[in-house]
Amino acid sequence: MTQSLKILSPGMLASIQDQGRIGYNRYGVPRSGAVDPVLLRLGNALVGNDPYEAAIEFRFMGPSVTAEGGPVRVALACHSGGELLDFATQEKHPVTPFQTITLNEGDILKVFPIDQGATGYLCVESGLALTPVLGSCSTYARAGLGGHNGLPLQSGDSLPVRAPAVYSDSEKIIAEPIALEDGPIHVIQGPQDDHFSEADFLMFVGTPFKVSSDVDRMGIRLEGRKIEALPEKGYDLISDGLVCGAIQVPGSGQPIILAADCQSVGGYPKIASIISCDLYCLGQMVPGKEVSFKAVDLQTAQSLYLQKEAEIEKAIASIRNYFDEGAVDLLALYENNLVGGVVDAQNPGHFPGHLEDM
Template structure:
């Protein structure tokens, strides 16, 4: 059975994203896709969707959606809470869970805490794919709903709710996104910078600038000086998400999911794939520190992150509301241990055989 979800308010830069469109950078097409692909995968897993299914990504707060004629099954991931508004009293719901939104009810997503990004996944969402992906790349009008950011009044086709709310049972409060240094591999143009600049880059604290979107993130902090004999520009060459360009004014810019495919500024380092999502979701004003590692260590970090994400997905289970009955706990508990056998001396506890027998 189909259903419709209406965008009441799109908030800041809400868009349809999936895991992106890889393999097209040689043609000048960025990958796009979720800034935090792990959170998108978790939100989809909470619904039983394919992990690469499209979902709504929103930056900051303000996203509100309403179920129309049929109940809608949705899930959200990210450090934020939400409020369901309907005929009765508004009720608050935390993230990292799925939820039924009844016809006429509105879900209002709050401002993310510790970060700037949240995800809202929808069961059975149907969005046309362009070049193999539903991800919105608004600068070129690709993907999403006609290649544009979401706006009030837009409607998304989904399947109606069929039961089964679930929750991420462990790590619901994930570690702060700025808890550890962001790991980088130096280069490919680190030789364009003098030794003190490399030292500053790897030891000083930077702050995320308000000039941060899906394309890139400017950082405020110590200026990085280019070597006079090299200059502040290169012959344009390839860039990737995670490339840290340093233009002539000396402040680094980290390219993100929608970043251009080539550029003419020297790249002092590249953020490893395991840490780029954590950096990409940081909010303006948060502090960033960098540390250099080897390519081999970066590859290991990617495998460790993937294993941790799969473990979290495996730990998704049925939701038990506060004060409600946790059926999963009942299923796994030994409810008959310690019963008293009236035939035992002095009322001692004795085991009782409750196995099923054929009569």
């Protein structure tokens, strides 16, 4: 029997995703793919996979999984953690974000509800044995494409793994993962800049919006000040092409950010489009979160892209053995800080040397 990863509970909206179906928009097929491709890359780096190897994407609520038929090593790429129930000892071990875990047969990994961001990935060492459809294993449920039988993951699904986990003394961890983005999201004005006055565009980039409860893989509806289209232009246009990150404004004046599963054409004017290196932020938008935009030009977008790639490389370069000296040193450092009184353990919010102490 080959080993597989069994879904005990899929959590919420769990599906298989990779880089997506690139080149099929022309046939009306959405690109799909990971809503946070940066986390997917970090998770795959932890288990030594190709950057966009297909993984389990989960939203808001984490899944519970177990290994069948042999050991399976997974990486949890998520800003929240979980716990491991060891089948042999029946002990529970905490699982921190951005670490690998080897599941022996019967061990259960339970990923906690996500309290930081909205999306996480379970990447499997050696990859899942899935058949790509139109060049991708990404699940697009409406047309039954990809994933596990073309469907979102369900309790009881058993996902075959390509090769058994290689036993190793230590697990891996990313010492310096990429933090959740809190700053403004960068956009380029257009494509339908002529549907909005310059004043309205400035208001769009100058006023924060709130993420509504209408959030899925197709789009994210924002709430905020109404964006008025110019009366002579209106909110309807002859349909044109859409890409992930385009921000359309329907008649309600409340913008919708198009996400990974968005349709290939649409008839609402798009006031601005998110630049490539910030698209991963779409995966972490939770209802109620405040979002603001900043306009940049093409050149800036290209240099921000290189900057982000360097950050990702740096995070990947910080992968350590979980129990080796590096990680222990880090831990020791924190402990020394507490012991040495740099941070008062009784009052961790209080840092000596602040203005009030002068």
